[in-house]
Amino acid sequence: MATTGLFIEIGEYPPEPEQQASLQQARGVVVGQSLFDQGRPEWLRQGELVVRCDDPERIAVTPAEDDDEPWLAVTGLERAAALRDRWPGRRWLPQLEVSKQEVVYHFNDSALGEGFRFYIPDTGAIHGYVGNGDERIEALLARAAGLGFDTLWLHGAGAESRGRGLDLDLLERAGRHFDGDLWISGGAREERHLFNLAAQGGAAAVVVPQPVALECGCERLLLALESGGDDAVPLGLPAMAATGDAAGRDRSG
Secondary structure (H helix, E strand, C coil), X not given: CCCCEEEEECCCCCCCHHHHHHHCCCCEEEEEHHHCCCCCCHHHCCCEEEXXXXXXXXXXXXXXXXXXXXXXXXXXXXXXXXHHHHCCCXXXXXXXXXXXXXXXXXXXXXXXXXXXXXXXXXXXXXXXXXXXXXXXXXXXXXXXXXXXXXXXXEEECCHHHHCCCCEHHHHHHHHHHCCCEEEEECCCCCHHHHHHHHHHCCCCEEEEEHHHHHHHCHHHHHHHHXXXXXXXXXXXXXXXXXXXXXXXXXXXX
């Protein structure tokens, strides 16, 4: 099983020189377009580069360096498809923000007789995960495949606030409906979250915020990704990291 690639999302400002060497251990970095306006910075010469494409008109006409074409991340399938059709020589990466659909309850009269009323879930409104407003994730993934995309970036909206790591349920469900490469982000705060992700499998890449990468250290995050596919608990990680997903008790990462 291939090791999940580690990408670090850089903040508004470039990292300090003493931090750059650590971040360069990752497979690649994600940057805002403002950091790419003058071309690829020297500290980004190593590894893959993902640029959040805020202004396609400006970035898509920038000549790409030989064998050094960055990914251009765009929110939404239709927008990514339209830009790809206009500039087919670039590497477009659609990002989809996906969330768990809220369970809807309504007040219902009870069969026990007058005076007994209960809140019951509206099962017709429960679809698991939705994106692009309220479109079911299964439909989104089918449309992505139909549009010819073989790589998608899924961001688990709400995973950060839940504080339980990456949304591994989302990844597992998406993997059943999409044959291409899936990237995932949202909720990764510590090493064991990446260990659990690797133990489950199914992600071609994971995107981690720069503060998390600097606090944990890229070397340890990479160790978690490499060790998570094995039966052994990686050195320095708590034993609880080997449980959770594998035991079926917690589907967050």
